[in-house]
Amino acid sequence: xxxxxxxxxxxxxxxxxxxxxxxxxxxxxxxxxxxxxxxxxxxxxxxxxxxxxxxxxxxxxxxxxxxxxxxxxxxxxxxxxxxxxxxxxxxxxxxxxxxxxxxxxxxxxxxxxxxxxxxxxxxxxxxxxxxxxxxxxxxxxxxxxxxxxxxxxxxxxxxxxxxxxxxxxxxxxxxxxxxxxxxxxxxxxxxxxxxxxxxxxxxxxxxxxxxxxxxxxxxxxxxxxxxxxxxxxxxxxxxxxxxxxxxxxxxxxxxxxxxxxxxxxxxxxxxxxxxxxxxxxxxxxxxxxxxxxxxxxxxxxxxxxxxxxxxxxxxxxxxxxxxxxxxxxxxxxxxxxxxxxxxxxxxxxxxxxxxxxxxxxxxxxxxxxxxxxxxxxxxxxxxxxxxxxxxxxxxxxxxxxxxxxxxxxxxxxxxxxxxxxxx
Amino acid sequence: xxxxxxxxxxxxxxxxxxxxxxxxxxxxxxxxxxxxxxxxxxxxxxxxxxxxxxxxxxxxxxxxxxxxxxxxxxxxxxxxxxxxxxxxxxxxxxxxxxxxxxxxxxxxxxxxxxxxxxxxxxxxxxxxxxxxxxxxxxxxxxxxxxxxxxxxxxxxxxxxxxxxxxxxxxxxxxxxxxxxxxxxxxxxxxxxxxxxxxxxxxxxxxxxxxxxxxxxxxxxxxxxxxxxxxxxxxxxxxxxxxxxxxxxxxxxxxxxxxxxxxxxxxxxxxxxxxxxxxxxxxxxxxxxxxxxxxxxxxxxxxxxxxxxxxxxxxxxxxxxxxxxxxxxxxxxxxxxxxxxxxxxxxxxxxxxxxxxxxxxxxxxxxx
Numbered sequence: 001x002x003x004x005x006x007x008x009x010x011x012x013x014x015x016x017x018x019x020x021x022x023x024x025x026x027x028x029x030x031x032x033x034x035x036x037x038x039x040x041x042x043x044x045x046x047x048x049x050x051x052x053x054x055x056x057x058x059x060x061x062x063x064x065x066x067x068x069x070x071x072x073x074x075x076x077x078x079x080x081x082x083x084x085x086x087x088x089x090x091x092x093x094x095x096x097x098x099x100x101x102x103x104x105x106x107x108x109x110x111x112x113x114x115x116x117x118x119x120x121x122x123x124x125x126x127x128x129x130x131x132x133x134x135x136x137x138x139x140x141x142x143x144x145x146x147x148x149x150x151x152x153x154x155x156x157x158x159x160x161x162x163x164x165x166x167x168x169x170x171x172x173x174x175x176x177x178x179x180x181x182x183x184x185x186x187x188x189x190x191x192x193x194x195x196x197x198x199x200x201x202x203x204x205x206x207x208x209x210x211x212x213x214x215x216x217x218x219x220x221x222x223x224x225x226x227x228x229x230x231x232x233x234x235x236x237x238x239x240x241x242x243x244x245x246x247x248x249x250x251x252x253x254x255x256x257x258x259x260x261x262x263x264x265x266x267x268x269x270x271x272x273x274x275x276x277x278x279x280x281x282x283x284x285x286x287x288x289x290x291x292x293x294x295x296x297x298x299x300x301x302x303x304x305x306x307x308x309x310x311x312x313x314x315x316x317x318x319x320x321x322x323x324x325x326x327x328x329x330x331x332x333x334x335x336x337x338x339x340x341x342x343x344x345x346x347x348x349x350x351x352x353x354x355x356x357x358x359x360x361x362x363x364x365x366x367x368x369x370x371x372x373x374x375x376x377x378x379x380x381x382x383x384x385x386x387x388x389x390x391x392x393x394x395x396x397x398x399x400x401x402x403x404x405x406x407x408x409x410x411x412x413x414x415x416x417x418x419x420x421x422x423x
Numbered sequence: 424x425x426x427x428x429x430x431x432x433x434x435x436x437x438x439x440x441x442x443x444x445x446x447x448x449x450x451x452x453x454x455x456x457x458x459x460x461x462x463x464x465x466x467x468x469x470x471x472x473x474x475x476x477x478x479x480x481x482x483x484x485x486x487x488x489x490x491x492x493x494x495x496x497x498x499x500x501x502x503x504x505x506x507x508x509x510x511x512x513x514x515x516x517x518x519x520x521x522x523x524x525x526x527x528x529x530x531x532x533x534x535x536x537x538x539x540x541x542x543x544x545x546x547x548x549x550x551x552x553x554x555x556x557x558x559x560x561x562x563x564x565x566x567x568x569x570x571x572x573x574x575x576x577x578x579x580x581x582x583x584x585x586x587x588x589x590x591x592x593x594x595x596x597x598x599x600x601x602x603x604x605x606x607x608x609x610x611x612x613x614x615x616x617x618x619x620x621x622x623x624x625x626x627x628x629x630x631x632x633x634x635x636x637x638x639x640x641x642x643x644x645x646x647x648x649x650x651x652x653x654x655x656x657x658x659x660x661x662x663x664x665x666x667x668x669x670x671x672x673x674x675x676x677x678x679x680x681x682x683x684x685x686x687x688x689x690x691x692x693x694x695x696x697x698x699x700x701x702x703x704x705x706x707x708x709x710x711x712x713x714x715x716x717x718x719x720x721x722x723x724x725x726x727x728x729x730x731x732x733x734x735x736x737x738x739x740x741x742x743x744x745x746x747x748x749x750x751x752x753x754x755x756x757x758x759x760x761x762x763x764x765x766x767x768x769x770x771x772x773x774x775x776x777x778x779x780x781x782x783x784x785x786x787x788x789x790x
Contacts, residue, residue: 091743095750102704102735103490103694108622109739111482116743129604130697158598198592200601237588238700239603244581245588421592421601 053087055120055325058113060106061094062125069269069293070239073311074124074147080314080346081321088321091116097127106131107138114142120324122147122317126202136165143324147313148202150406153333157407163331168316170350171337173405175309176206176265177213177380178353179290180231181370182306183263184218185363186288190228193256193264195249195273196235199421203267205408207233210265211415212380213370221366226414232261233417239269250276257287263306265290271297277304288358298356305356307367312350335402340375381405386413443770444718447762454762455755464747472744473752477737485623489694490704490732492627493518493686497710498717498724499638500682504572505719506642507675508655513561513576515707516583517554517680521687522702523587524553529609529691530595539612546613547688554684555677557583562676566669572676580707588700595698605699615693624693632725634682639721641678651675683707712760718767731756 059078063071071094078090093109095101101109106128110121120143123132129149136144144165150156152165183192192214194207211231219226234256237246249272256264257280266273266289277289278301288306291297295312298305316336323329336350344352353371355364383394387410394400410419459466477487497514504511511517528546535542557579564575590606597607615624642648653661654671662668690702713731717723738752 093739093742093749097701098695098699098704099701100750101739102706102709103493103732104486104736104739105622105695108486112476112739112743125603127603127700129602130608131604198588198601198603200592237585242584244577245584421589421596 054089055085055087055321056089056091056117057081057120057122057321058110058116058118059090059092059122060096060109060113060124060128061092062097062127063095063269065092065094067269067294068271068297070311071124073294074122074313077313077317078122081318084314084318085322085325088325091118096125105134107135110135110142111139114139119143120145120321124148132165133160133162136162140164143321143329145317145320150333152331155403156333157403161331164329165331166320166329167333168313168320169335170311170313170316171335172206172309172311172351173209173381174338174343174374175351175353176209177216177374178367178371179265179292179307179309180210180213180215181217182353182355182359182363182367183210183265183288183290184214184216184229185221185366186306186359187263188286189260189262190218190224191230191232191259191261191263193253193261194231194233194417195252195256195264195266195268196233196417197239197268198237199235199418201407201409203235204411204419205405206267207417208408208412208415209380210267211412215414216380217366217370221369229414230261231415232256233411233415235418235421236268241270241272249273253277253289254280257285262286263288263290266292269293274298274301274305277301290356295352295354298354302357304358306359306363307354307356309351309353312346312352314346315348316350335406343371387411388413388415388419439774440770443766444763447766448759450762450766451755451758454758455751458754459751464745469741469745469747469751472740473734473737475737476740477733482621483736485618485621487729487732487736488623488628490735491729492631492693493689493704493706494709494713494732495631495725495728496634496682496686496689497706498713498728499635499721500679500686501707501710501714502638502642502719502721502724503651503675503682504679505714506648506651506655507672508658509565509672509675510573510711511558511561511576511676511679512573512711513558513579513707514679514683514710515703515705516576516580517557517683518687518690518703518707519580519583519587520557521550521554521684522691522698523583523590523687524556524684525550525688525691526590526595526606526698529613530606533609533613542613543615543692547685547692550688550691551681551684554682554687555680558676558680558683559673562673565676566673583703584701587698587702591698591700603700605695605697605702608697613692614696615689617693622694624689627689627693630685630689634685635721635725638682642721647671647674709756712756716760716763718763 059074061071061074065075066072078092081088082090091113093113096106096109106123113121122145124147126148132144132146133151142164146165146167148169149167150158151160152162152167153159194210196207197203214231215226215229218224218229234252236249236252241249249268253264253273253276264273271291273289274291277287280287281304288304290306291308293310295310297308316334338351339345339349343349344354355367379399381400383398384396385394387393389410390413411417456466459469477483497518501511501514525546528549529542532542561572561575561579564570565572592601595606615626617624650666651671653666654668658668686706687703690704691698695702709731713724713728717727734752734755738749741747741749741751
């Protein structure tokens with residue numbers, strides 16, 4: 001009898017999983033998508049003749065399209081392009097990673113999108129770096145956008161000329177500076193925790209940016225001693241929690257909060273820091289958190305969310321896809337910053353920061369002042385700055401080049417935490 | 424009047440089993456269909472798209488076989504440990520270690536003057552060794568440490584994944600930025616040759632089929648296989664009959680590890696050409712599912728693993744064409760296993776009632 005109950009439970013679990021899995025993934029009706037796809041498979045040439053203005057672009061998303069993080073930001077940018085470019089139609093494939101799709105490679109999946117009529121493919125993650133090169137070189141007639149990569153950066157460390165590829169990345173450094181500033185303006189203990197993913201150049205420079213922003217607002221606006229600010233990075237080892245493999249982000253956030261770090265800035269793909277802050281807040285503790293990636297990430301955590309630095313991929317995707325349609329495409333590396341006239345303008349700004357409901361009015365005023373100074377030319381990547389081990393990174397008055405920032409070799413002096421993995 | 428095992432009634436029972444399994448398949452499909460209807464998706468179109476995605480052209484069939492080869496290897500691998508009554512959950516980590524050892528040897532030798540075929544061969548042998556070493560650890564924990572192989576295996580799986588990540592972002596970091604994309608890809612000379620224009624390597628297929636045949640013969644036609652089954656059915660009885668039980672259990676771990684390691688080696692040499700964070704693709708766990716589904720019969724491993732591979736490749740079309748989540752394939756696989764277990768339970772109940780009380784029931788249940 002007990003066995004039967006166990007089986008019933010298993011069955012119900014499967015039932016629930018299936019319900020969740022089958023939820024239609026988009027607002028478009030299934031039949032509409034189906035017919036359109038059948039049309040385009042009936043022959044690329046015929047389809048283009050029938051509807052000459054249609055331009056199908058494909059998107060490969062590393063995570064679920066609705067992850068409220070990195071992948072959703074890309075997915076919504078795709079919808080933005082559909083809205084703003086007449087004839088543009090998106091087809092996409094999410095969970096593109098070997099754990100979710102055994103035995104497949106992003107290059108192979110990109111070919112599936114091409115088979116459905118895509119003439120441009122967006123690879124949305126560092127995971128797909130090699131595959132995007134392989135695919136772009138094998139399909140010179142298909143346009144390729146590789147987000148977050150540096151392959152076609154002529155001044156980069158790993159330059160490969162590929163005519164049909166464009167790299168796009170947002171200057172999230174600014175977003176993280178604002179996050180750091182908001183944290184410094186709010187902390188009661190002078191201790192800020194940074195919940196880091198894995199250690200590489202990108203994650204290092206983002207953690208360092210948050211520190212620079214925090215230190216500036218801490219000392220310039222609040223008049224505190226920079227040395228009194230504690231900024232600690234704890235890397236969990238991956239972009240999200242893998243039980244048994246990574247450090248548990250919930251546990252790490254909890255440790256921060258329990259040891260006097262009252263603001264945690266998240267650098268990972270998931271929202272444990274925010275969730276944990278909410279839980280502790282409900283228990284009466286004065287703690288805050290700052291999520292990452294997606295414009296809507298603060299939703300549901302009004303009492304603890306200080307704001308969110310987010311990517312707005314729409315404008316860059318629109319312009320780049322437009323150039324493919326017009327025939328003005330050139331291979332290039334884009335590292336797009338905020339629109340300083342309005343960092344939250346959905347049509348012009350590649351990076352933004354939405355202040356959260358938990359940020360005090362006074363802090364909002366300082367943050368606005370900080371954003372104004374950045375817009376006016378304040379550059380926090382200016383020397384004197386030392387690396388964590390004390391070696392000189394930037395001499396007094398020296399301004400970091402893009403390469404120095406992109407390939408930041410260590411955390412900065414004044415930050416606690418591991419600089420290089422595998423040590 | 425005594426009836427021999429080959430009386431008509433016994434034969435009828437033999438025929439009933441596959442009918443029950445068919446019923447399980449239909450139930451799983453029915454359930455999935457109901458789910459699809461419940462969320463307002465067109466079930467027929469969904470199934471058609473899965474079929475089309477898997478079988479519509481040479482390319483997709485080849486892609487399916489790319490999945491099939493390593494899956495078949497892990498499946499027949501765990502059939503050996505299942506025969507010895509062991510749940511080798513650690514097979515996942517054994518695939519990973521196979522991939523790590525293969526990558527290691529490729530990295531060591533890629534600059535050497537050795538001919539590429541020899542480097543690949545050595546790397547793949549190293550991969551098998553890596554899988555076997557990891558399996559031996561689980562086996563040693565079980566036989567000498569008294570650690571249940573499920574817990575030992577799970578622990579070793581975690582260690583294997585952590586080791587992979589550490590290598591990719593630490594010692595084996597690519598020049599420039601350590602990347603989720605894995606270690607630097609190997610030069611094309613060190614790839615297992617593929618059929619022209621396809622991603623499928625005939626070597627993968629050949630090795631998988633060879634392994635299938637070997638395991639089938641091993642379990643069916645050898646003294647070792649028979650003893651292994653004896654250990655699996657009743658360890659104490661086997662021991663009393665003079666079968667060295669722990670040696671047999673250890674041997675089954677090692678053999679499974681060799682095959683899982685080979686699957687990992689194929690992932691590196693034939694599919695990804697480098698070490699990536701989730702190099703095992705979950706083939707270890709999938710292999711366990713397939714093995715349960717085929718009721719531990721090697722002969723059915725090939726078609727059922729192919730069915731799983733087809734679901735995986737075919738379901739890629741779901742989000743593209745229907746904007747449906749493609750984890751549908753995983754759910755269908757899970758449901759299938761559940762229903763097969765359920766139906767098997769029901770079958771045994773029914774059989775028990777049908778038989779006259781004097782006839783003993785061969786117990787095949789392994790739970």
